[in-house]
Amino acid sequence: MTTLLRAEGVTLGYGRTPVVHDVTLDITEGGVGLIGESGSGKTTLARAFLGLLTPMSGDIWYGDQNLKEADMRRFRRDVQPVFQGEALDPRMRVGASIAEALPRAARDRVPGLLQQVGLDPELAGRRPHQLSGGQRQRVVIARALAAGPRLLVLDEPTSALDVTVQAKILDLLARLGTGRLLITHDLAVVGRLCRTSYVLFAGRVVESGPTAELLDAPAHPYTRALRDAVPRLGGEPPRVGARPEPSAAGEPGGCPFRSRCPLAVAECGRTPALREVEGRRVACHRAEEVLRGR
Numbered sequence: 001m002t003t004l005l006r007a008e009g010v011t012l013g014y015g016r017t018p019v020v021h022d023v024t025l026d027i028t029e030g031g032v033g034l035i036g037e038s039g040s041g042k043t044t045l046a047r048a049f050l051g052l053l054t055p056m057s058g059d060i061w062y063g064d065q066n067l068k069e070a071d072m073r074r075f076r077r078d079v080q081p082v083f084q085g086e087a088l089d090p091r092m093r094v095g096a097s098i099a100e101a102l103p104r105a106a107r108d109r110v111p112g113l114l115q116q117v118g119l120d121p122e123l124a125g126r127r128p129h130q131l132s133g134g135q136r137q138r139v140v141i142a143r144a145l146a147a148g149p150r151l152l153v154l155d156e157p158t159s160a161l162d163v164t165v166q167a168k169i170l171d172l173l174a175r176l177g178t179g180r181l182l183i184t185h186d187l188a189v190v191g192r193l194c195r196t197s198y199v200l201f202a203g204r205v206v207e208s209g210p211t212a213e214l215l216d217a218p219a220h221p222y223t224r225a226l227r228d229a230v231p232r233l234g235g236e237p238p239r240v241g242a243r244p245e246p247s248a249a250g251e252p253g254g255c256p257f258r259s260r261c262p263l264a265v266a267e268c269g270r271t272p273a274l275r276e277v278e279g280r281r282v283a284c285h286r287a288e289e290v291l292r293g294r
C-alpha cells in the first residue's frame with residue numbers, strides 16, 4: 001500500500017507541554033481512521049499532518065520529503081482539511097467560495113464540483129445560511145476537492161449532522177477516490193471509510209491495525225470499551241470514564257489506561273510497548289487475553 005504521509009516518532013504539544021507522545025503512523029491508501037475520545041490528541045495530530053504544527057520531536061514525511069523542508073505551496077494543495085463546522089464566509093455566495101480555491105483559468109469547474117458532491121449547480125448563487133447543514137458540508141468538501149488534493153484530512157466531518165444526512169455524506173466520501181485521514185470518536189464511521197485505524201488514548205497510540213479486525217476483535221481494553229460504548233451510527237460520543245489527568249498521561253511509568261482498565265494488574269505499572277499481536281500493533285501486557293474475550 002502506498003504511504004501518502006507518515007509520522008515517525010512524533011511528539012507534539014503546546015508551549016512546552018507535550019500532548020501527543022511518540023506517534024508513528026502511516027496514512028496509506030484505503031483510508032486511515034484516527035479514533036479516540038475528546039482530548040486524546042486527534043486534532044493536534046491532524047494539525048501536524050496539515051503542516052500547521054511543528055513536532056517537538058520526530059518527523060513528518062510527505063513521500064521522501066521531510067515536512068520541515070517540503071515545498072509547502074504544493075503540499076497545501078495536495079493535503080486539504082475538511083474540519084467540523086468549518087465556517088464558509090457568510091457573505092460570499094457558495095459558488096464564489098469554491099471558485100476562490102480554483103486556479104483562475106479553471107473557475108468554470110464550479111458547477112462540475114457541485115455536481116460531484118451531489119448538489120444542484122443552481123445552488124452556487126446561494127449564501128451559506130440559505131443551505132441545510134448537510135448541503136453546507138458538501139460545499140466544504142467541494143471546496144477541498146477544488147485544489148485536486150491527494151489527501152483529505154477530515155476532522156469529525158459528519159458529527160454535526162443528523163443520522164440520515166450523515167450516512168449520505170459518508171457515502172459521498174466513500175465514492176471519492178481521494179486518500180483520507182478521518183478523525184472521529186465514532187467507530188461506526190471508520191468502519192465504513194477506513195481500511196486501517198489507529199486508536200489514540202491520552203496522546204498515545206494504544207492499538208492500530210485493519211479496522212475490520214479492530215472492530216471485530218479489539219486487542220486493547222480501551223478499543224474494546226470504545227467499541228462497546230458505540231450503539232449505532234450517529235450515536236452519542238462514547239463515555240468510557242473520565243479523561244486521564246495530564247500528569248498521568250505524561251508520566252513515563254505505567255500504562256496510561258490502567259486506572260480505568262478492568263484488567264489492570266501490577267505489571268501495568270510498567271509502560272507497555274507497542275508490539276505485534278495477531279496482525280495488529282497493541283500496547284497492552286494482556287492483549288492476548290483481551291483478544292480471547294476475557
Ligand SMILES: Nc1ncnc2c1ncn2[C@@H]1O[C@H](COP(=O)(O)OP(=O)(O)OP(=O)(O)O)[C@@H](O)[C@H]1O
Nearest residue numbers: 014015019036037038039040041042043044045185
Ligand atoms: N491551542 C492549544 N493550546 C493548549 N493546549 C491545547 C490546545 N489545543 C488543544 N490543547 C490540548 O491538547 C490536548 C489534545 O487536544 P485535541 O484537540 O488534539 O484533542 P481531540 O482528541 O481532538 O479532542 P476533541 O475530540 O474534543 O476535539 C487536550 O488536552 C487539549 O486541552
